[in-house]
Every structure is written in C-alpha cells, then in structure tokens.
Amino acid sequence: MGKSLLTLALCLLLSAYVSASASDVEHRANKSSPAGILWATAKDKSDLLAAIEPEDDYAVEGDASGEFAGGFSSLEGMLQWAIGHSDPEKLKDKASDAQRLSPAELNKRQLELKELMEKLKIPSDAELMKIAINDLNNSSISLEDRKRALNELLILVEPIDNANDLDKLGGLVAVVRELDNSDPEIRTISAWILGKACQNNALVQNQILALGVLTRLMKMVKSSSREEAIKALFAISTLIRNNKDGQELFFSVNGTLMLQDIMSNVSIDIRLQKKAVLLVADLADYQQEISGAAKHAVVSDQLLLKAVVNLLSSNDLDLQEKALQAVKSLLQLPSTDALDLKNFCDLDNVLERIQEQLWEMKDHDYYAEEMKNLISEIQIIFHRKSEKNAGFMGSNLKE
Numbered sequence: 510m511g512k513s514l515l516t517l518a519l520c521l522l523l524s525a526y527v528s529a530s531a532s533d534v535e536h537r538a539n540k541s542s543p544a545g546i547l548w549a550t551a552k553d554k555s556d557l558l559a560a561i562e563p564e565d566d567y568a569v570e571g572d573a574s575g576e577f578a579g580g581f582s583s584l585e586g587m588l589q590w591a592i593g594h595s596d597p598e599k600l601k602d603k604a605s606d607a608q609r610l611s612p613a614e615l616n617k618r619q620l621e622l623k624e625l626m627e628k629l630k631i632p633s634d635a636e637l638m639k640i641a642i643n644d645l646n647n648s649s650i651s652l653e654d655r656k657r658a659l660n661e662l663l664i665l666v667e668p669i670d671n672a673n674d675l676d677k678l679g680g681l682v683a684v685v686r687e688l689d690n691s692d693p694e695i696r697t698i699s700a701w702i703l704g705k706a707c708q709n710n711a712l713v714q715n716q717i718l719a720l721g722v723l724t725r726l727m728k729m730v731k732s733s734s735r736e737e738a739i740k741a742l743f744a745i746s747t748l749i750r751n752n753k754d755g756q757e758l759f760f761s762v763n764g765t766l767m768l769q770d771i772m773s774n775v776s777i778d779i780r781l782q783k784k785a786v787l788l789v790a791d792l793a794d795y796q797q798e799i800s801g802a803a804k805h806a807v808v809s810d811q812l813l814l815k816a817v818v819n820l821l822s823s824n825d826l827d828l829q830e831k832a833l834q835a836v837k838s839l840l841q842l843p844s845t846d847a848l849d850l851k852n853f854c855d856l857d858n859v860l861e862r863i864q865e866q867l868w869e870m871k872d873h874d875y876y877a878e879e880m881k882n883l884i885s886e887i888q889i890i891f892h893r894k895s896e897k898n899a900g901f902m903g904s905n906l907k908e
C-alpha cells in the first residue's frame with residue numbers, strides 16, 4: 510500500500526475510532542470527561558493500547574469498542590496493524606483533527622472508510638493474525654517486534670471468530686511458547702492473550718487446556734511482577750470457567766490451595782485477591798450446577814472457607830462485597846458445612862461486625878444498602894442451613 514493511501518486510511522480509521530473510544534470513555538466517566546482526553550494522554554503505542562483496553566476483569570465482558578462492537582471489530586486489528594507501520598507524530602496530528610468533527614461528519618467518514626477498505630483490499634483479520642504469528646515463529650526478530658506482534662494478537666483475538674481461528678494458524682502454540690520467555694512483559698501479554706481468546710469460548714478453552722499450560726500459569730501467579738501474576742490468574746479464571754474438565758484439572762493440581770494462599774496473604778496485591786475471590790464464587794456456582802459432582806467438597810474446604818470469611822474484614826469495600834458474594838455462593842453448596850462457618854470461621858460475628866460498620870457509613874448510602882441486603886440473604890441461608898445441620902447431623906452431603 511502506498512504511504513499516502515495508508516495515511517488516508519489511518520486518518521479515517523482514527524476518526525471512527527476516536528469517536529467510538531471517546532464516547533465510550535465519556536459514557537463510563539458519566540460525561541465528565543472531554544472527548545480530547547484519550548488522545549491528549551496517549552503518548553505512544555502502549556498508552557494508546559492502555560486507553561483502548563479497559564482494565565481486564567474476567568467477570569466483565571470485553572466491550573472496548575462500545576457501540577461499534579461486532580460490525581466494527583476487524584477495524585481494531587487494522588488500526589493496530591496500521592499503527593505499527595506508521596509515524597506516531599503524524600498520527601497524533603490526524604487524531605486531533607478528527608476530534609473536531611461532528612457525529613454526522615464522523616458517520617460520513619466511516620462510510621468512506623468502508624468503501625476505501627474494499628478498494629484497497631486491506632488485509633483480513635486472519636491475514637493480520639498470520640503475519641503476527643509468523644513473526645512470533647521467527648526466532649530472529651527483536652524483542653520490540655515480538656511485543657508488537659503479541660499486542661496485535663491481543664486485540665485480534667477479541668472477536669470470537671478470530672479466537673476460533675487462532676489454533677488453526679498455529680497461534681496458540683506460538684503464544685504458549687512465549688509463556689517461557691525470559692522477558693516478564695512478554696509473558697504477561699501472552700497470558701493475557703490466552704485468557705482473552707478463551708473467554709466464554711469452550712472450544713478455545715479445551716484447545717488451551719490440551720496444551721497443558723495450567724500449571725505453568727499457576728507458577729506465573731507467584732511471579733514477583735504484579736502484572737504477570739494478575740494476567741496469569743485472569744487466564745486461569747477464563748480457562749476453567751464453566752468448564753468441567755478444566756475445573757477437575759485445577760482441583761487436582763491443588764488450585765484451591767493457590768487461591769487460599771492468595772486470599773490469606775496480607776502482603777499480596779489486592780487486585781489479585783479480588784480475582785481469586787471472584788474465582789472462588791464462580792467455582793462454587795458452577796459446582797452447584799453440575800449434579801453429582803464429587804468435587805464439591807474441594808470448594809468447601811475448611812481453610813478455603815476461612816480465607817474467604819477473613820476477607821470480609823478487609824478495608825476495601827469492593828473486596829468486601831466480592832467476598833460476601835463468594836460466601837453466599839459457598840453457602841449454597843450442599844457440601845459446605847454450616848458448622849465450619851459458625852465455629853471455625855466465626856461467620857456470625859464477622860457478619861455482625863460488618864453490619865455495625867455499615868450503620869456508621871454515611872457517604873455510601875446506595876452501596877451500604879446493597880451490602881445490607883446481601884448480608885441479610887446470607888444470614889437467612891446460613892441459619893436455614895445451621896438448623897438443618899442441627900436436625901440431621903452428618904446428613905448434609907445427601908441434600
């Protein structure tokens with residue numbers, strides 16, 4: 510493609526993308542954020558990526574492209590590819606031009622862009638993925654190029670069709686290989702790609718599980734690099750979510766012990782604790798859904814329960830709420846023993862303390878209301894369960 514054509518295409522692309530991202534940001538920031546902020550702060554490619562990508566949380570579905578989700582998805586790949594092949598200074602100028610356009614003008618440009626893409630035969634996502642994978646396969650490329658290829662894949666795997674193609678193109682093998690790279694940033698992006706590719710996608714989950722990476726990811730969770738640990742736990746979560754085989758494997762390699770270690774370690778990053786407690790709730794919910802699961806008991810382990818209950822005393826309200834959700838899910842498992850929660854974890858008293866603390870809270874009215882409701886629900890389930898246990902000692906497994 511000629512240089513000037515490329516610049517033209519990018520200019521159009523950016524208009525469309527800036528408007529999409531800015532409206533998304535604006536929407537999330539409750540209209541307090543001026544449209545310019547995205548580009549004013551995006552100094553280089555990685556900042557741009559950070560601006561486009563919301564902080565990943567495995568419970569949140571990816572919707573970075575806002576209203577353009579779906580029909581517009583392959584443009585993300587193009588944008589990423591094009592940015593990798595152009596002059597960042599020029600792009601910044603074009604981007605600030607694009608911000609001055611009205612919505613009608615932006616729409617018009619978007620149509621022009623579609624026509625242009627057809628004329629130019631801009632590469633498809635599959636072709637872009639092939640280029641990136643080919644680079645990853647090439648042992649003589651520089652570290653920077655390797656990172657660029659991975660960052661491209663990170664965006665390209667988001668649409669489900671692309672994720673489904675990844676294995677066919679040799680992409681999973683190539684990305685898994687990078688989990689052993691000596692550079693922590695490379696390992697981090699690779700774990701992130703795997704996590705994203707298999708999010709709500711049983712086919713890709715099973716393909717990744719078959720490559721035997723679960724224990725590797727579990728080791729990465731112990732990394733001294735926080736980002737690496739967080740992305741590895743993100744990948745583990747999406748890999749085993751709603752996946753029976755994945756969860757059995759996870760339990761068999763002491764996955765619950767890993768979660769327990771994270772939740773009970775006071776010096777660990779709180780984001781990691783939030784992800785761990787979310788995963789506990791998720792595992793409990795799924796284990797309850799599948800009938801005759803002998804593995805129930807693994808999630809009802811005394812020490813795991815205690816680690817979750819201890820998080821209820823956290824100063825972080827978000828973590829506290831996530832822990833409450835997990836307690837609720839755990840309580841609903843037949844294998845969870847109400848006596849364990851009462852005697853070993855002191856759940857009664859812990860809940861009372863939180864209630865007192867909520868009464869004292871004035872600034873977070875709505876939040877406090879939610880928490881109070883959640884606690885009431887937990888208390889009802891807890892007491893019903895305790896009575897049952899008292900009536901039919903030892904028969905709780907047959908429920």
Ligand SMILES: *[C@@H]1O[C@H](CO)[C@@H](O)[C@H](O)[C@H]1NC(C)=O
Pocket residue numbers: 639640642643646678679682683
């Ligand atoms: C990359 O290498 C793998 C083998 O490691 C191969 O299966 C795949 O076809 C290669 N893909 C590309 C695009 O070079």
Ligand SMILES: *[C@@H]1O[C@H](CO)[C@@H](O)[C@H](O)[C@H]1NC(C)=O
Pocket residue numbers: 643647648649650651
């Ligand atoms: C591998 O990368 C090197 C350095 O960028 C390049 O010269 C070479 O052509 C690449 N090989 C393949 C097969 O793409």
Ligand SMILES: *[C@@H]1O[C@H](CO)[C@@H](O)[C@H](O)[C@H]1NC(C)=O
Pocket residue numbers: 761762763
């Ligand atoms: C799991 O933990 C048990 C007891 O702590 C230990 O004996 C076993 O070797 C561990 N298994 C794996 C796969 O780490």
Ligand SMILES: *[C@@H]1O[C@H](CO)[C@@H](O)[C@H](O)[C@H]1NC(C)=O
Pocket residue numbers: 770774775776777778
């Ligand atoms: C707790 O986490 C810190 C920081 O990640 C780590 O250095 C330490 O080894 C952990 N402690 C235990 C007991 O696992």
